[in-house]
Amino acid sequence: MGSDPANSAGGWAIDWSPVWLTLHLSALTAVLLLALAVPLAWWLATTRARIRPLIEAVTALPLVLPPTVLGFYLLILFSPDTGLGAAWVRLTGETLTFSFTGLVLASMVYSLPFAVQPLQTAFEAVPRPPLEAAATLGAGPFDRFRTIVLPQSRRGLLTALVLSFAHTVGEFGVVLMVGGNIPGQTRVISIEVYSAVETLDYERAHVLSSGLLVFSFLVLSAVYVLNRRGRRDVF
Amino acid sequence: MCSELILELALRRPGFDLAVDHAIALRGVTAVSGPSGSGKTSLLRVIAGLEPGATGHVSAFCEEWQGPKVGLMPAWRRRVGYVFQEAALFDHMNVARNLDYGLERRRAGPSGGAGQRGPERDAIIDTLRLERLLDRMPGRLSGGERQRVALGRCLMSAPRLILLDEPLSAVDHASRSELIPYLQRSLALAGVPAIHVSHSRAELRKMADRVLRMDAGRITASGGSELLLPEGAILLDARVLEVGPEGTRLDIGHLGQRLDLPPGAEFQLMVRRDQVVRISGSEAGVAAAGRIEARVAPPGPDGMPLLEVARQALALPPVAGPQETPAPGEALTLALAGYEVLPPRAAD
Structure with missing residues (x-):
């Protein structure tokens, strides 16, 4: 739907496509990232491998690096002249740079720590005795993970999902580097606000900015309310 | 190898080492007595397969559980029930679902149907008086009730051997004497051998067929219940x-x-x-x-x-x-x- 040109005619002659594109990108990123982060966080929470601190450091890098640096390296990596970018072109006929797919991949890298860290904390907090009890009752590793670890980590899962969604909504530097500013493809709200301000279209900047502000506030409030309720269910 | 639990094992940790070379008859109740820190719990954990650091050889029921050939058979394949000191219930499930967790996995066991016939669900619930607790969450149970649920959950999984790791120690004194008959009835209902670890000789005396005494990670004596007698x-x-x-x-x-x-x-x-x-x-x-x-x-x-x-x-x-x-x-x-x-x- 992000590339649907029908969205470009809005109520006050406002172009809604950056809004839909942002939501689409953030939701897709959050879901894909969760699928990737759950096994990674479980491995980090349980492994005794010596390389664990190194993997943890790599996972946390996007927290520290300026988005432009991250975006620059991703741009190089995605470029059709290099391994990954070229393979993608051969496979799909499209380039990763300046495309929605590339933006999803870049967002996943950018928001990785926001998914992995709450999950790892939640997994590490699952007490050992119930897991050992489950094992003596005949539950194998995957069974234990599904029936004990995941339900007892509900709040961590929700936090990871929401934080990676919210963080992707607020993304700017990486999008600019990797995705550019293509309407319906890569022009998300943050980029649109930036170009509105650049062109002195303050009204448009106001509408989008306040909309994003209210939306973010509502989403986060809903999460904290749900989280609170979830906590009471357990006991 | 079939009617005995054969242990030739070692477990080394900083400040502690367990070294046991002993065969335990797989019938009746074997009590393991000894002071705190003597390695009783570690011994049970090795038998259950919960100590990946243990080395040596463990076999029982004509199977090798640990050894150079098989490595370490994981706990979930051994069909050994374990009742933990602190009950270790699943806090996100009510009592009925805790019990059924064991029951559901009894059928899914690797060795298939024949050997998996344990006591009936209703008989377990009845023996341990669990009917009125079924809808409750573990967080709302007393210490004694938690241990009854833990016992029931263990029986539901139809274990071949039951390991009792100080099941009464986290319970207040009054509930302790109430729980002992439940323990005895549970073992009778399960009809399988048990190893009962406790530092309370009085508790062990009530239901021991034979006794191992442990000290500093070694089995120092084995014999009948006279080993559990107080001085004089x-x-x-x-x-x-x-x-x-x-x-x-x-x-x-x-x-x-x-x-x-x-x-x-x-x-x-x-x-x-x-x-x-x-x-x-x-x-x-x-x-x-x-x-x-x-x-x-x-x-x-x-x-x-x-x-x-x-x-x-x-x-x-x-x-x-x-x-x-x-x-x-x-x-x-x-x-x-x-x-x-x-x-x-x-x-x-």
Whole structure:
């Protein structure tokens, strides 16, 4: 739907496509990232491998690096002249740079720590005795993970999902580097606000900015309310 | 290898090492006694497969559980039930779902249907009085209730061997004595061997067929329930002759208490030396918890006079009574200030 040109005619002659594109990108990123982060966080929470601190450091890098640096390296990596970018072109006929797919991949890298860290904390907090009890009752590793670890980590899962969604909504530097500013493809709200301000279209900047502000506030409030309720269910 | 649990294992940790070379009969209840930190829990964890750091060899039920050939068989394939000190219930599931967790996985076991027939769900719930708890969340249960659920959950999984890791220690004193009959009934219902770890000898005495004593990571003694006796205690074999209104008549004397045993039942009477308060020639009707008929035996090698109760020599020097030195063969009545009734000595 992000590339649907029908969205470009809005109520006050406002172009809604950056809004839909942002939501689409953030939701897709959050879901894909969760699928990737759950096994990674479980491995980090349980492994005794010596390389664990190194993997943890790599996972946390996007927290520290300026988005432009991250975006620059991703741009190089995605470029059709290099391994990954070229393979993608051969496979799909499209380039990763300046495309929605590339933006999803870049967002996943950018928001990785926001998914992995709450999950790892939640997994590490699952007490050992119930897991050992489950094992003596005949539950194998995957069974234990599904029936004990995941339900007892509900709040961590929700936090990871929401934080990676919210963080992707607020993304700017990486999008600019990797995705550019293509309407319906890569022009998300943050980029649109930036170009509105650049062109002195303050009204448009106001509408989008306040909309994003209210939306973010509502989403986060809903999460904290749900989280609170979830906590009471357990006991 | 089939009727014994064979242990030749070592587990090393900073400040502690466990080294056990022993075979435990896979029938009845084996009590493991010893001070805190002596390695009792570690031993159970190795048997259950919960200690990946353990080395050596473990086999039972014609299977190798750990060894150079098989490596380490994971806990979830061993079908060994484990009742943890702190119950370890699943806090996100109600009691019924906790119980069913074991039941559902009993059928999914690797060795298939035949060996997996454990007690029925209803029988377990009934034996442990769990009906009224089924809808509750574990967070709302008392310590004793939690352990009953943990026991029930363990039975639901139809284990071949049950490991009890101080199941009563996290429970207050009053609930402890209530829980012991539940433990006994559970083991009877399961009909499988058990290894019961505790640092309380009194707790172990109630249900031990044989005893291992551990200290500093080693098994230091193995034998019958006499290993669980307090200092200065004596065990007497006794048989019930008749339970009447004024107490229980035994082949070796009389108890003021009406035992819940049929005539002919055999048991052991535990008496501490300091509970034998009085010895007299003929004084009957002394106010005492019980009486034992004894006979003066020929003096021991050290010249100490000894007593004999039903052909058991008793290292119990006769206390000064009306006669200073009773002659060998003379009958005496021992008055007991207290005693404890124990199950009969195990066959092995």
